[in-house]
Amino acid sequence: MTHAGNNSGSYLDAPHGIASWLLTKDHKRIAILYLISITVFFMIGGLFAAGIRAELLTPAGDLFTADLYNKVFTLHGVVMIFFFLIPSIPATLGNFLVPIMCGAKDLAFPRINLLSWYLYLIGAMLTLGAVFMGGVDTGWTFYTPYSSMASNTNVTLAALGVFIAGFSSILTGFNFIVTVHRMRAPGLTWFRMPLFLWAMYATSLVMILGTPVVAITILLVGAERALGFAIFDPRVGGDPVLFQHLFWFYSHPAVYIMILPGMGVISELVAAVSRKQIFGYSVVAYSSLAIAIIGFLVWGHHMFVSSQSIYAGLVFSIITMIVAVPSAVKTFNWAATMYKGSITWESPTYWVIGFIGLFLVGGLTGLFLGAMGLDVHLHDTYFVVAHFHYIMVGGGVMGFLGGIHFWWPKMTGRTYPETAGKIAAILVFVGFNLTFFPQFVVGYLGMPRRYHAYPEEFQILNVMSTGGATVLGIGYLLIVTYLVASLFKPRNASANPWGATGLEWDIPSPPITLNFETEPIVTEDAYNYIGRAQKAREN
Amino acid sequence: MSHISSKGLYYTIFGTLIAMTVVTVAIARIDLGALNTPVALAIAAFKATLVILFFMGVKYNTPLTKVVAASGFLWLIILFGITMGDYLTRAWIGFPGR
Numbered sequence: 219m220t221h222a223g224n225n226s227g228s229y230l231d232a233p234h235g236i237a238s239w240l241l242t243k244d245h246k247r248i249a250i251l252y253l254i255s256i257t258v259f260f261m262i263g264g265l266f267a268a269g270i271r272a273e274l275l276t277p278a279g280d281l282f283t284a285d286l287y288n289k290v291f292t293l294h295g296v297v298m299i300f301f302f303l304i305p306s307i308p309a310t311l312g313n314f315l316v317p318i319m320c321g322a323k324d325l326a327f328p329r330i331n332l333l334s335w336y337l338y339l340i341g342a343m344l345t346l347g348a349v350f351m352g353g354v355d356t357g358w359t360f361y362t363p364y365s366s367m368a369s370n371t372n373v374t375l376a377a378l379g380v381f382i383a384g385f386s387s388i389l390t391g392f393n394f395i396v397t398v399h400r401m402r403a404p405g406l407t408w409f410r411m412p413l414f415l416w417a418m419y420a421t422s423l424v425m426i427l428g429t430p431v432v433a434i435t436i437l438l439v440g441a442e443r444a445l446g447f448a449i450f451d452p453r454v455g456g457d458p459v460l461f462q463h464l465f466w467f468y469s470h471p472a473v474y475i476m477i478l479p480g481m482g483v484i485s486e487l488v489a490a491v492s493r494k495q496i497f498g499y500s501v502v503a504y505s506s507l508a509i510a511i512i513g514f515l516v517w518g519h520h521m522f523v524s525s526q527s528i529y530a531g532l533v534f535s536i537i538t539m540i541v542a543v544p545s546a547v548k549t550f551n552w553a554a555t556m557y558k559g560s561i562t563w564e565s566p567t568y569w570v571i572g573f574i575g576l577f578l579v580g581g582l583t584g585l586f587l588g589a590m591g592l593d594v595h596l597h598d599t600y601f602v603v604a605h606f607h608y609i610m611v612g613g614g615v616m617g618f619l620g621g622i623h624f625w626w627p628k629m630t631g632r633t634y635p636e637t638a639g640k641i642a643a644i645l646v647f648v649g650f651n652l653t654f655f656p657q658f659v660v661g662y663l664g665m666p667r668r669y670h671a672y673p674e675e676f677q678i679l680n681v682m683s684t685g686g687a688t689v690l691g692i693g694y695l696l697i698v699t700y701l702v703a704s705l706f707k708p709r710n711a712s713a714n715p716w717g718a719t720g721l722e723w724d725i726p727s728p729p730i731t732l733n734f735e736t737e738p739i740v741t742e743d744a745y746n747y748i749g750r751a752q753k754a755r756e757n
Numbered sequence: 758m759s760h761i762s763s764k765g766l767y768y769t770i771f772g773t774l775i776a777m778t779v780v781t782v783a784i785a786r787i788d789l790g791a792l793n794t795p796v797a798l799a800i801a802a803f804k805a806t807l808v809i810l811f812f813m814g815v816k817y818n819t820p821l822t823k824v825v826a827a828s829g830f831l832w833l834i835i836l837f838g839i840t841m842g843d844y845l846t847r848a849w850i851g852f853p854g855r
Binding site for chain 1: 835844845846849
């Protein structure tokens with residue numbers, strides 16, 4: 219990482235004061251507001267996770283009652299998915315970088331962008347309100363008929379929070395799509411766009427096409443609880459499994475809302491740390507779209523044991539195998555990019571390698587669960603818990619943290635200690651594997667998820683898991699510590715500390731409010747590292 | 758969008774929508790057997806099409822806007838089609854004794 223002097227006149231130096239932040243229309247400031255918000259919710263969700271792992275340290279249910287445990291794992295899921303993972307990369311790095319990578323002054327609709335943050339906050343506050351009023355115990359999936367007919371916890375309030383936060387997601391996606399279509403700089407053709415933009419575009423499609431469905435579904439659950447609608451009540455012709463269809467129509471693609479942005483981040487980082495053009499750029503770009511589209515056709519693989527037709531299950535199973543292909547394409551292409559690359563061992567490199575390793579395990583174990591016969595054995599066990607954490611944390615969170623480490627100097631104008639960045643990446647990687655790999659084993663052996671007690675023979679694996687979670691937690695705390703500490707130091711980041719290509723690296727760190735002094739003109743393909751190196755040698 | 762529709766067109770569409778609402782209510786009073794739901798849905802779809810084409814101005818907009826509008830319906834067809842695929846094929850495999 220190279221260092222440089224101050225940059226006055228940046229977006230951080232524009233009018234100060236709380237009002238200037240709370241009423242800002244600057245996409246970069248909104249990104250920072252989101253970053254602070256989601257970090258708070260990550261910590262809240264993390265506290266619930268710590269409670270779960272502490273309970274599971276011993277076979278007996280001695281820390282929480284069964285009812286309280288139900289609430290703890292529900293709130294862990296609700297907070298982490300709806301208020302951290304879904305907005306994580308799009309609302310922070312996406313908000314900050316999409317206009318800059320497009321060569322634009324801001325997003326297409328700056329006021330709508332601010333509105334999305336307020337909607338997110340309102341949704342989050344309502345859900346937190348549900349926590350303080352006694353919690354909710356349905357699991358993050360809000361499955362009927364329990365959620366609609368039986369649970370006497372604060373389902374309606376929590377669901378309303380998720381419903382409102384959904385609109386925040388739709389507005390962000392809408393803003394990105396219009397910006398990418400309409401506001402690209404001269405010369406920035408579709409196939410010169412950074413792959414992060416392709417990933418954000420594909421993610422936005424999923425947000426816009428899927429989120430309304432879950433919003434309506436949640437509204438139906440609320441209507442059924444409050445007004446006695448009978449959409450999901452079998453006694454009067456409704457069907458609880460219909461809820462699962464509607465819910466997973468959004469919530470499976472929502473996995474791609476969480477992972478596609480991470481893939482976009484990793485594509486940027488792989489090229490930068492390898493000093494090479496991405497291997498098979500256009501294939502990687504198209505694979506983002508393929509994941510977004512095919513990802514809408516696989517939702518029934520969550521429902522193999524739900525009374526869903528075996529024929530529907532067969533079709534969902536086959537398409538699940540197909541959706542693995544574009545993900546594999548990306549993974550192979552990242553590896554091919556690194557092959558014979560001039561790899562620099564800076565902290566983003568560690569996050570890249572960690573992401574690829576964890577995502578690989580998460581993706582491959584997804585194939586186990588997509589196979590109908592095997593899923594009957596593994597369904598609702600810790601194998602599933604391990605699989606989706608490898609995807610969402612191993613992929614989503616590693617991608618997010620990799621991106622934060624890569625663009626932190628650009629966002630704040632400050633560098634962080636490189637050694638601490640590397641140690642944190644190693645701690646998170648080791649802690650994560652120690653937490654979740656034993657869960658594959660204990661799940662395969664038959665330990666069901668969502669219980670606060672378990673047979674004694676599973677204890678050693680659960681102790682490993684809790685130990686790993688402690689290491690993981692220390693890793694996360696270390697990151698928060700050195701990143702926050704860096705904010706109290708003078709600005710020292712150069713415009714391009716990694717020597718990377720891309721419009722964001724051609725402007726000062728941190729950028730000025732309108733991003734560019736003059737409208738940029740793009741004259742080369744993305745990731746032209748080799749061309750730039752040759753030109754530098756000639757000069 | 759540069760196209761400006763005449764007031765007469767808007768009033769015609771509005772009148773058609775009101776008329777179709779009356780038709781929906783009237784038909785609901787007649788028992789069409791298996792056709793009850795399909796007829797109601799067909800009228801609703803016709804009304805939605807009018808709103809999208811004229812009130813939302815999609816008819817006079819760019820091809821990209823038309824693709825965006827159409828993709829919403831394509832996704833709705835995917836949601837309904839595959840979900841119905843489940844319901845229609847559930848009974849294809851019987852249970853022992855049945």
